[in-house]
Amino acid sequence: MAASAALDEETARAELYGLLAQLYYSAPAPGLLATLRVAVTQAPAEGGLLEEPWQQLVGAARAREDAAIAAEFERLFGGMGKPEVFLYGSHYLSGFLNEKPLARLRTDLDALGLARSEAMPETEDHLAYLCEAMRYLIAGDDMAVCNLTTQRDFFAVHLQPWVLALCDVLEAHPAAAFYGALARFTRAFVAVEAQGFDMLE
Numbered sequence: 001m002a003a004s005a006a007l008d009e010e011t012a013r014a015e016l017y018g019l020l021a022q023l024y025y026s027a028p029a030p031g032l033l034a035t036l037r038v039a040v041t042q043a044p045a046e047g048g049l050l051e052e053p054w055q056q057l058v059g060a061a062r063a064r065e066d067a068a069i070a071a072e073f074e075r076l077f078g079g080m081g082k083p084e085v086f087l088y089g090s091h092y093l094s095g096f097l098n099e100k101p102l103a104r105l106r107t108d109l110d111a112l113g114l115a116r117s118e119a120m121p122e123t124e125d126h127l128a129y130l131c132e133a134m135r136y137l138i139a140g141d142d143m144a145v146c147n148l149t150t151q152r153d154f155f156a157v158h159l160q161p162w163v164l165a166l167c168d169v170l171e172a173h174p175a176a177a178f179y180g181a182l183a184r185f186t187r188a189f190v191a192v193e194a195q196g197f198d199m200l201e
Contacts, residue, residue, distance in 0.1 A: 014139035016189060017131045023182055024077075024087055025128035027070035036061045049192050053185040060181035069178045076170070076179055085169055085176075089125035092162035101125060105158055109133065112145045112154075127166065130159050152197040163190055 022032060041055045061069070076085045086092070093101040102125045109115065109124060114133060116124050124130075137154060140146035163186065170176045170183035 010138055013193075014135045017135035017138065020182075020186060020189070021128040021131035021135065024131065025122075025126070027073040028066075030066050033061055033066055033069065050185070050188050053181075053188040057181045057185045060178045064178055072175060072178055075175050076173065085166070085173060087127045087166065088123060089127070089130065089158060089162050090123075092165045098123060101158075108154065108157070112137070112150070113142070125158075127163065134159070148197075148200060152200055155193060155197060160190065160194060 019036075022028065028036075036058060039054075039058050041058050042051070064072075077083050077087055086097075088097055088102075089105070090097050090099045090101045093099075102123055105124050112133075114136065116129065120129070122129065134151065134155065137146050137151045167183040167187040167190075171180050171187075173180065176183065
């Protein structure tokens with residue numbers, strides 16, 4: 001029973017990283033938003049740390065049309081030239097894009113046997129890419145790299161040092177309605193992940 005519960009928890013973690021990757025990578029597809037709007041919002045155990053921010057995220061999806069959420073994504077992250085909000089780790093870690101943090105990330109990804117698809121124009125330090133890498137490290141079959149120690153190390157170096165700064169920017173942005181709610185959920189999820197990894201020490 002305990003093994004089954006642990007497996008369920010790992011599946012849920014991988015799915016949440018996958019959801020974050022999709023929501024931060026592009027304007028959500030109608031099917032994804034439809035699924036999000038009918039998601040269960042009650043946590044299995046009362047008082048779960050993710051329950052309230054998850055309810056807010058689902059509520060934000062329910063309160064807005066697909067087109068409004070797509071327009072919000074484009075305003076915040078898209079458009080020509082400099083976006084209003086950067087989704088790249090190097091920006092928050094060094095103040096510039098394509099700097100040393102990206103070089104270190106590429107070295108670490110190569111060691112894990114991961115490489116960016118040529119179809120993806122964004123650099124590997126894009127939040128969506130990092131979330132997808134975490135999803136793989138949780139759900140992948142290669143036990144040499146898909147284990148809690150590797151997840152902890154990757155998270156501690158490439159996500160934890162900067163993702164809360166991104167959440168701060170999004171939560172403060174006057175145009176971030178849906179994505180403000182996503183930032184609050186991201187903040188809570190990162191906190192839960194950090195607590196879990198701390199227990200490995």
